[in-house]
Amino acid sequence: MGTPPEHYGNPFGEQRALAAGQSVVELADRAVLTITGPDRLTWLDSLTTQALTGLGAGDSAETLLLNPNGRIEHAMRVVDDSETLWLLIDGSAREALAKWLDRMRFTLRVEIADRSDDFVTIGSFGDLGLPVAVSHEIPLVWNDSWAAVARGGHQYSRAEQHPGATWNYRESLVAVDSDLSDFAASGSLAFEALRIAAWRPWFSTEVDDRSIPHELDWMRSAVHLSKGCYRGQETVAKVHNLGHPPRRLVLLHLDGSEGALPEAGAEVSLGEKVVGTVTATARHFELGPIALAMIKRGVDAAETLAVASDVGAIAAAQEVIVPTDAGAEANVPRLPRLGAVKR
Known part of the structure; x- marks a missing residue:
């Protein structure tokens, strides 16, 4: 090898x-x-x-x-x-x-x-x-x-x-x-x-x-x-059947104006908060600079994210792979907790 x-x-x-x-x-x-x-x-x-x-x-x-x-x-x-x-x-x-x-x-x-x-x-x-x-x-x-x-x-x-x-x-x-x-x-x-x-x-x-x-x-x-x-x-x-995965894989379309490509392991942020990590990056012959990243499930799919790089933060648009509501396929209704106050 x-x-x-x-x-x-x-x-x-x-x-x-x-x-x-x-x-x-x-x-x-x-x-x-x-x-x-x-x-x-x-x-x-x-x-x-x-x-x-x-x-x-x-x-x-x-x-x-x-x-x-x-x-x-x-x-x-x-x-x-x-x-x-x-x-x-x-x-x-x-x-x-x-x-x-x-x-x-x-x-x-x-x-x-x-x-x-x-x-x-x-x-x-x-x-x-x-x-x-x-x-x-x-x-x-x-x-x-x-x-x-x-x-x-x-x-x-x-x-x-x-x-x-x-x-x-x-x-x-x-x-x-x-x-x-x-x-x-x-x-x-x-x-x-x-x-x-x-x-x-x-x-x-x-x-x-x-x-x-x-x-x-x-x-x-x-x-x-x-x-x-x-x-x-x-x-x-x-x-x-009952829950949701805590994270989700997402495809990121990266801003290529600076000509930089982040490395695997680069932090992905929403505002000041780190929400995930890049797993792989590439320059695609049709799509341009792209990346796969693992981010927190609850991150709004419509938000533009930022990826850390040597030249500063790179803007990244999300293309959803795993939806934010993935899981819970059994559609079991949540039961109220014992002693919970009904309003």
């Missing part, structure tokens, strides 16, 4: 080529774990947010590992080949996730292996004819389901046309010694700009130690609301 090139000299051109399915992006910062054994699907299903028991050979899914309080600890992009479950993950989670999974095997018939050194992960939009690795006659390709609400999932966004509706992203595993010289390359900044514009959350950027799936609209692709029990399920159900 390493750090993927940010660009090859033409960031906007690389974005256009990547979006059009004319180039690929090498994701050198990704890792690959495998789970083998007859219990692999039922076992991971019991631990994580997605329904995996019905996964067929070649099928893709996305699932989250939560802590007992429902906060996100890991995100996994999974492909099954009928004998092995392949986990495509962010490289920063490689060691911690492998160790945790190994500890949770108990007497079940599963084995964990780290295959990161054997493969390179290549991102693309559509099938470009890459020399994809094959396992048990199944190409090792993960197809992102972000374009629509996955079975058992839920979308909080009320956008008439979700910007992820045309998202046909995939990640392919290729052997480390594969010759990719015939494929045009885009840098990681190209993928990041397209991802931000599609409102697509990512573990290594949007998740902190407080994140729950609802805040990111990640229940759209990674949470099955009617599957069996798993760690953190109580919080998922309670917030979805």
Whole structure:
């Protein structure tokens, strides 16, 4: 693993080529774990947010590992080949996730292996004819389901046309010694700009130690609301049915007049009050400077915010991803408190 090139000299051109399915992006910062054994699907299903028991050979899914309080600890992009479950993950989670999974095997018939050194992960939009690795006659390709609400999932966004509706992203595993010289390359900044514009959350950027799936609209692709029990399920159900997520992901359209782009981690303010943090920024070839930010749920969606930068505060208009009233889907009326005075 390493750090993927940010660009090859033409960031906007690389974005256009990547979006059009004319180039690929090498994701050198990704890792690959495998789970083998007859219990692999039922076992991971019991631990994580997605329904995996019905996964067929070649099928893709996305699932989250939560802590007992429902906060996100890991995100996994999974492909099954009928004998092995392949986990495509962010490289920063490689060691911690492998160790945790190994500890949770108990007497079940599963084995964990780290295959990161054997493969390179290549991102693309559509099938470009890459020399994809094959396992048990199944190409090792993960197809992102972000374009629509996955079975058992839920979308909080009320956008008439979700910007992820045309998202046909995939990640392919290729052997480390594969010759990719015939494929045009885009840098990681190209993928990041397209991802931000599609409102697509990512573990290594949007998740902190407080994140729950609802805040990111990640229940759209990674949470099955009617599957069996798993760690953190109580919080998922309670917030979805009765409560509201404390924060919400928002797309910010940044004032580009100063030519500055804030960094991830920059404070987002409303007046004198800090209301959130930028998680990722990009210069998009059509939208201009944009950012994803996590802000407090109660911030009025019509307010113009300010983002801290090296050149001072940058004005930022909100585009709502998760509405301020997201959650409470069960519509259970609030009961008056005992002893409350009626007026």
